[in-house]
Structures are given as C-alpha cells and as structure tokens.
Amino acid sequence: MAALAAAMSDPSRMKILCALMDGKAWTATELSAVADIAASTTSSHLSRLLKSNLVICLSQGRHRYFRLYNSSVAELLEKMMGMTFPVSRASRAKVPKELRKARTCYDHLAGEIAVKLYDSLVKNHWIESDGKKLTIQGQEKLLQLGVHLNAKTRRKACCPCLDWSERKFHVGGYLGASLLSFFENNHWIERVSGYREVMITSKGKKELDKHFFSHQ
Template identity: 75%
Template sequence: MSKHNTSTEPGDYNQETEMAALAAAMSDASRMKILCALMDGRAWTATELSAVAEIAPSTTSAHLSRLVKAKLVTCLSQGRHRYFKLHNSHIAGLLETLMGVTFQASNPSRSRVPTDLLNARTCYDHLAGEVAVKLYDSLVIHDWLKQDGSDLTAQGKEKLLQLGIQINPKTKRKKCCPCLDWSERKFHVGGHLGAALLIFFEERNWVERVIGYREVTITPKGQAELKRHFLI
C-alpha cells in the first residue's frame, strides 16, 4: 500500500491536487501576460492589464477573478478604484523560474527578447538581468556578500550603511538570497537586500523604470556610480 496520502475527503489536504489547480490557473496565455506584467512589482488597474494582455475588459475581469481565487494575484481597493498585484514574492519567484525554463528550452525565444530587457529589468521588487548578475558577482568577490549569497558580511553591512542603504534587521522576509536569473542563468540579489538596492538606485536616479514594462534603464549617473562603488 502506498505511503502517500491520496485521500480526497473534505478537509484533507492533497498537495498534488493543489499543484494541479495552481498550474491550471496559469495555463492560459492571456493570464500569463497579466502575471508577467505584474512582475514589475507595481499595482495595475484592470484597464491597464487589459491593454497589455490585448484582450477585452470583460475577459480581463474573468481572468483576474481566476488569478485572485488561485492566490496568484491580490486585489487592492482604494476608494472606487481597484488595483491588482502579485500575491507575494514567492509567486514572483515561481514566474521567474518558468521564464528561465522556457527561455533556455526555446532558441527562437532568445532572439525575440529585447536587448534592454536582458540588460536590466525588474524581478518583482529587485533588479535582474546582466547588470544585476554583475552586481551580485561583485558583492561576493569583494567580500560584501557571503559566498552562498545568504547574508551580508560585516564589511558588506558597513559599506552599504556608508552608502546610505538601510537593511531592516526585523524584516520577516529573507535578508538576502541568491535569485537565479532566467536570462543569465546566474544569480542576482533577491530578498530584502535586493529590494533595498533597487529602491536606493531609483531614489539616487541611478536607474529609471520604463513605465508599463519591466525594462530598467541605467542612467549615465548610474553607470558612473555603479562603476565607482561596485566596480561594474
């Protein structure tokens, strides 16, 4: 007799069934377009998502209801307006992994990805792409980040504090973690540190987001400062 729990009685938890339901909620190209758009970390209106997915508003509403029910997306109400964003960073990580699998498996897809997107983009609330991978490597090489990317070193904490980058010691999420970049197949900085770095870069005008897209532009000032402080 199998040791695995295959019971389907009400109240029983069946992981395989839950996984299948989650996959089913994602198994639509339009819903995937919506999820990928939300990877920029912002909250979008249904109208904006309708435009990016190139589908009718009524269809978008049905898709969003399905995504909210599956806990892939959450709905935020502000007055009469409703906004949608990814449910959490774990969903963003799942999408990033799927992007990596499909990107590596399909040669035609590689040639269709815009160069700017490969260079720098958002991965939910942190920076991804070639620039982000170089940043991760630099932090490790210069002993700011532990070899496994799990935490800052004492020197790293001091250097970032000198730059003005604040790391909340009471954060409930991982302070920092290696996040596998889907286009580079190497790590970039995720977790609380990754989010803090992106906020810092934006506030200092080192990077600029392309509104409505995941692309991130490194400004001339950013190029100079990243080279100065991180040697990239």
C-alpha cells in the same frame, strides 16, 4: 499544485502575471490592454487569479488595482521563465537588448547589470559566497553608502535568484529590494512606465562603477 497550475495555464492569465512582474499595481483596464483581451474577459481571469492567491486587489477610492500576491509568486514566475528560455544564441537574440540589460524581477533588479552586481558583492565579500547572507563588511559598506536595511524583516535578508536570461544569479530577498529602491530613489536608474525595462542613468553608470564594479 494541480489547482495552482490550472490557474496559471491560460496564456492570457500568464500575460497578466508577467506584466505584474514589474512589482507595481495595475488596473484591470491596463491589464486588459497588455493581455490584448476584452475587459469582461480580463475580469474573469483576475477573479481566477485572486481565488488562487496569485494576485491581490487593492482598493483606493473608486479604483481597484491588482498586483502579485507576494514575492514567492514572483520567484516562481522567474523560475518558470528560466525553464522555458532555451540556452541558445537564437532565443537570446529574440529578447530585446534593453530588457536583457536591466529589468525588474518583481521588487529587485534583474538582467546583465544585476548579475554583474551579484558577482561584485560576492567577490568583494559583501555577501557570502552562496549569496544567502550579508557579511558584516557588507552591512558596513552598504550603511556607508546610504542603503538602510531593516534587521527585523521577516523576509530572507538576501538570496540568490536565478536570472532567466543570463542563467546566472542576481540578488533577491530583502537586500535586492533595498538596492532597487536605493538605486531608484537616488536616480541611478529610471523605470520605463508600463514595462519591466529599467534604464541605467549616466549618474548610475558612474556610481555603480565607483562603488561596485571598479574593484572587480
């Protein structure tokens, strides 16, 4: 644990890890820009993060891309963000409104919309009250909607993930990832390139209200 904490203790490395929380793969050049450090320094930081199994490197031709090692690393980072985000109106006001509204938490949705979605799934009995299991009714409803779930996945089918800005749960696990993919593929949301911010489209607002929020 001490070795892991040491690998994460540098501010520039934390900037890199937080940038990778959008769930996508970044080049070293892109990470250098977001961390506001020299390319040579970025290389050194990435080497440290690779050695600590916090990120992985993907090679495609002559290009190398970096992303978080797995969802467990993302969950750890999200919890750390929650611990370092004081519960006060002043600190909340410092977070951009768009980021509080909707953002990615690695491979699932976070923010006000995601918390509202979690509450809806619990209230409508699509997931169990503790957020750790999808109900039979939920499976049927999601299948009707077009959200296909792999019963053989090794990941947790679904789990509550504490949202650092809302201090309430949003949906994580395989269900959270499947919903994010479904929303994006059906143009309910649009990602803001290079950022965790997510925009809810006009179609998305209508569909979310129709299928999830109208019964609350």
